Amino acid sequence: MSGTAHPGLNLGAAHGKARDRSEKGAFGFWVFLMSDLIIFGILFATYIVMLPARAGGPGPETLFDLSSIGAQTALLLASSFTYGMASLSMKHGGRRAPVALWLALTGVLGAGFITLEMRDFIHMAGEGGVPSRSGWLSALWALVGLHGLHVAAGLLWIAVMLALLALRGLNDAVKSRLLLLGLYWHFLDLAWIGIFTIVFLGGMA
């Protein structure tokens, strides 16, 4: 099979079949992410359609806590950086300890993000901002909640990859999967930047 192997992965021509397989997997995962992006896209559209549907319920000014949102953004962006470090140490070092370390750090930062987000949701519910209150709140909880679910699934995936690293080391299959997890993790960053801009900055503007 022709074509270039995906950057960030040390699967040269010598890897033969592993390289072919990783190419199919990486391409398929990109297609999956595109389709996932449609889901986010429709939820963004729903959110914008629902902006006026406040039904007399609480709005952004009472519900949003921008400093907490800022901290979440920083945590998530930092976790993308640490994931990038994991990818680099996989490509250049080839030893499992640094990869596992960066991966675990990514997981910790992601868990921090989830913790702050949960705190915000609880705070919103306390202010009467529950999804059953208005169409706008329904759209807000669905969009931000779906992103949160994605991050939680990513944390589970990181845990599985750490277990695989411990059991198998950096073999071809593990490398390919770390590549996919990286795509997923950076994709979540991208989705969050959309949420941060449209939902939170837009809401406070």
Next chain:
Amino acid sequence: MTDPIFGRLDGSVTPFDDLFRNPSVNEAVASGAALAVILGVVAVVWMLTRHRLWAPLWRDWLTSADHKKIGIMYCVLAGVMLVRGVLEGVVMRTHQVTALDGGMLSADHFAQLFSTHGTIMIFFVATPLITGLINFAVPLQIGARDMAFPVLNQVSLGLTAAGAGLVMVSLVVGQFGTGGWTMYPPYTGATFSPGPGVDYWLWAIGISGIGSTLSGLNFAVTIYKMRCPGMTWLRMPMFTWTALCTAIMMVYAFPPLTVATAMLALDRYLDFHFFTNDLGGNMMHYANVFWMFGHPEVYIVVLPAYGVFSEISATFAAKRLYGYNSLVIATMAIAVISFCVWLHHFFTMGQGAPVNAAFGIATMIIAVPTGVKVYDWLATLYEGRIRMSVPIIYLAGFFILFVFGGLTGVILANPTIDYQVHNSQFLVAHFHNVLIRGTLFGIFAGIHYWFPKAFGFRLDETLARRAAWLWFAGFCLAFLPLYWLGLMGMPRRSASYDNPAFEPAMWLAFAGGLLVLAALATTVWTFVASIRNRAALACPVGDPWDGRTLEWSVPCPAPAFNFFATPSVRALDPLTIEKAEGTPYEEADGYEDIEMPRNTALGMILAVATGVMGFALVWWVWWLAALALVAVIGAVIARAFVEDTHQRIPADELRQAHLAFLRRVRQTRAVDRDDETGPANKGLARPEVPA
């Protein structure tokens, strides 16, 4: 108050209970249907046990990751659902002839019937049939040994089967929703439809929709990355092109369905307010998101049928496909434009004239590439040596009736006319005319065409012809009168009517329903008779129709690994060229060890777990739903730890098998095209003129 263990389930949820308490024709029909499901399951279990087929079923089929077997299982699943869908159609017609000021069924029961009929025909007949055909044929056509992700393929099938299972279970336990196959809120919200019916639809569609997204992903990656050497884009068979367009559309169109069902589920289960009447809900938004899926969906199921028509018109006219490039462009054009027309499903819902005009024009434009295709097929047949065998009969029926249905679509595309006839029987006539003649006829033609490749023997030609004519006549009679009824003002989905002028046409349509039933019986009998007579119909050499594409160069049935050696392609219609040059059936230059995916139970585990999860959610059995969800996640994670996923087939084994096949080819007498439906056809074609 719901029970913590059984949720909403109690002893009164079956139709038998209603029949006992309130005996009537209506309840008898419902109980009969439930009994048919139970007896069907019992009969299958008994047959499998009696013939000791459980182990082979598990080993050779349910756990197989072979794309051909998965494709066949998709078609079998769809076939079972087709029987139910057709029977429901006939029951509805029977009801409608009695429906002047009343009718034998209750209005609620009739509403369930049109809701399940539509749901089944779109999601569990048309979609799995085209998914099955693509699964079966595409890797063979592009010279690949399997799908890009064989296990994911199995998972897709499992999710589709789980959804179909939920719809079947709804016959026995509880009732289905009454909101039509589109289940528009707010009627289907918790306020107006508190029962489990809409929830059955939600989880059946939600689960199987994810399976379809994954199928589309798999097909797209397979066609992008797995083509054999020399198979450039413009050398791909036309069916593969349509499969690619369908795959891309599935990746983009099914996520909106997932979102629409998820939002409706949030409204129903967690008191969200996306589509409710109060607190800012907006039901128009549901219509938009649903039809962002719904309109592309009709092209998702019809494009592969166009692909089949392209293959069979070239094969059975013994001519190269006319206007290949224009067909490719037309297919791509349809795929793109189909995402720009969804609003024509609700012209009357108040978005104003300019918006309606834009979508009306887009809708008319999409008829242009479809017209290009029809002309291309006509030109392919022109001056060809046409054999009037079964697939061509379907193509002929398609030409007449599909163009009829398509033109009524162009009429409906005009918003001002749509205001007059929308929600009438005219619309029912239109979409049955296009979907049946497009999708179903194309799939029937494709099944007849590829059946020998799947099982090693042809279908009985005489019986299959009778079935084709019966389908044709039955559908004419069942749906053409509805145009008339619609123009007379008869609304669709009405359980009863008070205008006696509707009755004559209703009787005509009923007679058509009976003919369709006869067609269904003849089709089933075609399979039974052909299986019994399989020795005489066998065509082991693998080219019974003088085929043009790669799949006809391998034996019938196709071996698990598809090709003895990876083929290489120099032009369109590679097999025709080899036959013209006198070089088909030659030993390969070299054979290589290959790796094929091992069997796995993952698809079955996910099918059962997601099916149980759906059922538990329908009946509010929360602990079971949580357990099933944990099982789904656990199974996927466990799969990541399986290392030994492939088995090796040594080159020498492939070479020996190929040599044995070539010996068989040399011992077989070739047949002329004119004799291909006779008993002498053992699958070796004798082309007369280079085509």
